[in-house]
Amino acid sequence: MPATRWSSHKDIAAKALRKLAGPHVPASLTKLERAVKRAHSAYDKAETAAREQHRAERQAAETEPDERPVDDELDEDLADAT
DSSP states (O other): OOOSSOOOSSOHHHHHHHHHHGGGSOSSHHHHHHHHHHHHHHHHHHHHHHHHHHHHHHHHHHHOOOSSOHHHHHHHHHHHHO
16 A cells, blocks of 8 residues: 655655644544544534433423413503503
8 A cells, every 4th residue: 555645755744744733643543533523523413412401491481371461461451541
């Protein structure tokens, strides 16, 4: 399999990348793939939970009865009419 990048005698770019990203990137490709899958899964779960919470809040607001008694509404309507 041919090399995927040009090599240099000192390999400065690869050393700089390892120095900067080394502590944050898993050592092997399979570990990296697992980390990406975990991140996607966590994002999907959080997104689903937020969507369900928003839907529940919206349904609660739609089905919530008016807190004022009906008699008060009639009194206000009569007062407005006069």
